[in-house]
Amino acid sequence: MRESLKAGLNFGMTSGVITTLGLMVGLHSGTRSALAVIGGILTISVADSLSDAMGLHVSKEGEGGQGGREIWLATAATFVTKLVIAATFVVPVLLLDLGPAIVVGVAWGVVLIAGMSWVIARSQGTDPKGVILEHLVVGAVVVVAAHFFGEWIGWYFQDG
Template identity: 50%
Template structure:
């Protein structure tokens, strides 16, 4: 796999999981409304995918070692991976009540993150346990923080 594709895949997948889970947990706990969660997922899937793709584009342009094709490969890959990963979280919200959908989404996100990081660690010759542990810990911190922020928003503005 070319490095530019790997950059877009890595960033789009990780951002798609972490950002979407944080948003879902915060909105779900704060409002208790499926519509708010679905609207948030769609909005973040589109707007944040464009934002992340632009960020990767500019970051890749700032590196003198990248050619124009590699820059655009990373940009386009980031956009589509982030878009599709984020949109995949709508499925549990459509199939289950909100509380169950949030639990299923956390499991789905962690499964994606663990699977990707396993292959990433193996490709680099790193310990999968260390790489997975580090990234899952960050995801769990985001989930916990989003939960508390959502609760506070619900209390203060609900």
């Protein structure tokens, strides 16, 4: 049971941070609209949380070897964790101008990923620096790619 809960929490946290940051940065780069960013965050916090939870559920069923209770625990943990984590990113957008809000959101994502990576590394008895760096590099790739893709979309579809 504990492994199912950990799997759901780790998956939900990682996906909640990386997906939401990519969405925020991409929408900001393409639209410069706080409304688009807030709408995107709230939509993804529900729709993608359900989607990821269902995907994890089906994956765990396909693996076999786990009871229904363990699978449902991982499913629920994924859904709730991703929903809550993704929703936290709306706070800076509500409180700050959009540019600074994106910076705060990225900083919040770094804190969450680094903290989760540290916990994972310590639980496995490994040096946290390498795990943290690996996870932050992957997150950075997503954010940079989303930024440039958003810029391209904004340029390609601009009026006039």
